[in-house]
Amino acid sequence: SAVISQKPSRDICQRGTSLTIQCQVDSQVTMMFWYRQQPGQSLTLIATANQGSEATYESGFVIDKFPISRPNLTFSTLTVSNMSPEDSSIYLCSVDRQGDEQFFGPGTRLTVL
Amino acid sequence: QKEVEQDPGPLSVPEGAIVSLNCTYSNSAFQYFMWYRQYSRKGPELLMYTYSSGNKEDGRFTAQVDKSSKYISLFIRDSQPSDSATYLCAIKGVGGTSYGKLTFGQGTILTVHP
Numbered sequence: 001s002a003v004i005s006q007k008p009s010r011d012i013c014q015r016g017t018s019l020t021i022q023c024q025v026d027s028q029v030t031m032m033f034w035y036r037q038q039p040g041q042s043l044t045l046i047a048t049a050n051q052g053s054e055a056t057y058e059s060g061f062v063i064d065k066f067p068i069s070r071p072n073l074t075f076s077t078l079t080v081s082n083m084s085p086e087d088s089s090i091y092l093c094s095v096d097r098q099g100d101e102q103f104f105g106p107g108t109r110l111t112v113l
Numbered sequence: 114q115k116e117v118e119q120d121p122g123p124l125s126v127p128e129g130a131i132v133s134l135n136c137t138y139s140n141s142a143f144q145y146f147m148w149y150r151q152y153s154r155k156g157p158e159l160l161m162y163t164y165s166s167g168n169k170e171d172g173r174f175t176a177q178v179d180k181s182s183k184y185i186s187l188f189i190r191d192s193q194p195s196d197s198a199t200y201l202c203a204i205k206g207v208g209g210t211s212y213g214k215l216t217f218g219q220g221t222i223l224t225v226h227p
Contacts, residue, residue, distance in 0.1 A: 001159075031213045042201060042217040043157070056210075092156055096213045100164075102147065102205070104156040 002026060002095050004105035012111045013083055020079045021108045023093035028073035031096040034066070037107070038089045046091075049076045083112045116140055119202050119218025128227050132189040136202035136218045139183065145205035146178050147215065148187045150198045157201055161187070192225045199223070 003026040013019050023032065031050055035043040047057045047068055055068040070076045080087055090107040097103065119136045126132055134148075145164045149157035161176040163169045169176045177186040185204075189196055202218040 004156075033213070033215075035215075042219050043203075043215070044217075045214055048214065094215075100145070101159055101162060102203075102213070102215060103159060104149075106156045109154070 001101070002029070002097060002103040004093065004095060004103060006091075006093060006105040006108050008108060009106065010109040010111075012113065015084050015112055017083055018079055018081045019083065019110060020077050021091050021093075023076045023078070023105055025074045025095050029095040029097065030073065032070065032076045033094045033096070033102075034068065034076075034078045035092045035094060035104075036089045037092060043092065046078070080110065083110075085112045088112045114139055116216050117202060117204055117218045119221060121219045121221060123222040123224065125224045125226065126192055128192060128194060128225055130192050130225070132187075132192050132196070132223060132225075134187040134189075134200050134202070134221050134223070136185050136204075137183055138185070138204050138216075140204075141180070141183065142206065142208065142211070143204040143216075144207040146176070146185050147203040147205065148174075148176055149201040149203060150196075151201060151220070152198045160200075194225050194227055197224045 005024045007022045034046040037043045046061045047055045049055045049068045049070040051070045067079045092107045094104045117138045147162040148160045151157045166180045173190045175188040199220045201220045203215040206214050
């Protein structure tokens, strides 16, 4: 498996501000992903973050709103910009191992007031 | 039509029961089939994954895939109160721009009562 940590674990933010979420993995991985889980809902893929290339975003998600960095093979950040209450969700990073298993971090619980 | 359909339940069973959780999918290009367990306020935990039709067993858990009918199942034998969680099926793309991306079902909330 993979040991994945996320910071912060939770935060309460004011609308109009931005929050950067960090994801750290205990070993080098090529493929990392960011997902959103809205209250009472399942997970939706935001973007794919591969080291050495620009992040690719899914339909409905844009770089200006969710900029992503992937500076090396063990770390990534997701920023939620200009937040509104509709951004209140759990944000999760995941890593894909050898094309088979995909493991998730513990999530960052974001509340926007 | 959603790409992955899963009955959200909730499902409530007595301890020791056999639990059956099911998903259907629409895109035959999907090749990897995963089951995750998510406890409240935690990230999803990978239970099982498979890529071929048939059964795969791991302890009390059996994952079953029928590609001809695009149907996947997870069976839990001798269910325990600690199995109470949300169970998510997920299907992974393996080619082109879909590589590695997971599409999730809605999740089934399971409660096992003593």
